[in-house]
Amino acid sequence: NAGVTQTPKFQVLKTGQSMTLQCAQDMNHEYMSWYRQDPGMGLRLIHYSVGAGITDQGEVPNGYNVSRSTTEDFPLRLLSAAPSQTSVYFCASSSRHSGSHEQYFGPGTRLTVT
Amino acid sequence: DAKTTQPPSMDCAEGRAANLPCNHSTISGNEYVYWYRQIHSQGPQYIIHGLKNNETNEMASLIITEDRKSSTLILPHATLRDTAVYYCIVRLDSGAGSYQLTFGKGTKLSVIP
Numbered sequence A: 001n002a003g004v005t006q007t008p009k010f011q012v013l014k015t016g017q018s019m020t021l022q023c024a025q026d027m028n029h030e031y032m033s034w035y036r037q038d039p040g041m042g043l044r045l046i047h048y049s050v051g052a053g054i055t056d057q058g059e060v061p062n063g064y065n066v067s068r069s070t071t072e073d074f075p076l077r078l079l080s081a082a083p084s085q086t087s088v089y090f091c092a093s094s095s096r097h098s099g100s101h102e103q104y105f106g107p108g109t110r111l112t113v114t
Numbered sequence B: 001d002a003k004t005t006q007p008p009s010m011d012c013a014e015g016r017a018a019n020l021p022c023n024h025s026t027i028s029g030n031e032y033v034y035w036y037r038q039i040h041s042q043g044p045q046y047i048i049h050g051l052k053n054n055e056t057n058e059m060a061s062l063i064i065t066e067d068r069k070s071s072t073l074i075l076p077h078a079t080l081r082d083t084a085v086y087y088c089i090v091r092l093d094s095g096a097g098s099y100q101l102t103f104g105k106g107t108k109l110s111v112i113p
Helices: none
Strands: A004-007 A010-013 A019-025 A031-037 A043-051 A054-057 A064-066 A076-078 A087-094 A109-113 B009-013 B018-023 B031-038 B045-050 B061-064 B070-075 B084-092 B107-112
Touching: A004 A087, A010 A019, A019 A031, A019 A087, A043 A064, B009 B018, B018 B031, B018 B084, B018 B107, B031 B061, B045 B061, B045 B070, B070 B084
Parallel strands: A010 A109, B009 B107
Antiparallel strands: A004 A019, A019 A076, A031 A043, A031 A087, A043 A054, A064 A076, A087 A109, B018 B070, B031 B045, B031 B084, B061 B070, B084 B107
């Protein structure tokens, strides 16, 4: 299993540009989520999904859209990038059939908005 | 979810036990204690979790006080590879809340040769 994969690893955007951060998992996990991590801080939840076709907002959803058309993929879209969205973005997945609900994290996407 | 309080940093000599404390005085009866760690720039990694009994796995031990208001993560023989930020998280055990993690700033553990 590849686990949780994220692309790209690094990205530089200009203010106002749009882009999609990709996240995929091959573990057939129902739950997927997106977090952002600013320097010196813990992770903050952006959006999450408990299954295909179902998404909901986390702590800091503004400026981001998500969709979940398949179990495997959970892309994060930035519609109009702002410097405040400069951060490291982590995707995670977990199985509701796991007693621990352990979350598996991807390697992250480092985004800079100038 | 209950808030947690952790010291910002700790040092530990290589080969010694690392004891990382966490206070969660407002924890409720259906909330679990989870520990994750984040090695420099990588995604967080699950370590262990528990409700009220002490737990042990191949990575660490988790000691939860009887009143559940605090816990300690123990790495029995710390190595340089254990240098990381350790997060103590309290989380609901059911519904959508059981999947949502609230990360604080954690404890930066430095293992010293």
